[in-house]
Amino acid sequence: MFDLIRSKRAIRQFTSDPIPDEIAHTILEAGRLSGSAKNQQPWHFVAVRDRETLRALSECGAYAGHMAGAALGVVLVTEDPYHRLTVPFDLGRATQNMMLTAWSHGIGSVMATLYESTKAGDLLGVPAGYAVCWGISFGYPAVDTDRPPRTGGRRGAEDVVHWEGW
Ligand SMILES: Cc1cc2nc3c(=O)[nH]c(=O)nc-3n(C[C@H](O)[C@H](O)[C@H](O)COP(=O)(O)O)c2cc1C
Known part of the structure; x- marks a missing residue:
């Protein structure tokens, strides 16, 4: 598991290979x-494989372009994401679990912030009262995955880890 975490990079370019249904x-x-907090499971996952829908989703955020080429898009839908601190935390847990599971099958992924959430919700037929926040692109990598983290790398342990207090 640690090796999956260590080696996982954000992948934004994908081959045209489909992801098998089972995976x-x-x-x-x-x-x-x-x-999730209090086991509230504050999520719905809208899975998208239709190319036109993926293209339209890619236009719902300034940095969502990679969704156009994904083999599978998963859009996170939740109630009330902004007024409960635990919701983004829970969505992050679910997201990372999906991404690491995908990576264990050699499938790359990256998040997209869907800034135009109303447009994305309309596109997917999400009912009123729900919020569309983020999407995740999945697909087989079309780029070298054995590369260091993005410019700047990860902050060192001496910078971010504090034993027994700050
Ligand atoms: C909450 C969140 C939102 C993100 N939004 C976007 C996004 O809109 N577009 C994008 O390309 N990457 C997005 N990312 C991906 C990050 O840029 C990526 O995880 C980071 O660059 C680390 O990549 P690396 O592991 O390849 O170094 C997002 C990540 C998180 C956690």
């Missing part, structure tokens, strides 16, 4: 089975 379902199960 796609396993990825979604990894999200569904995630733990």
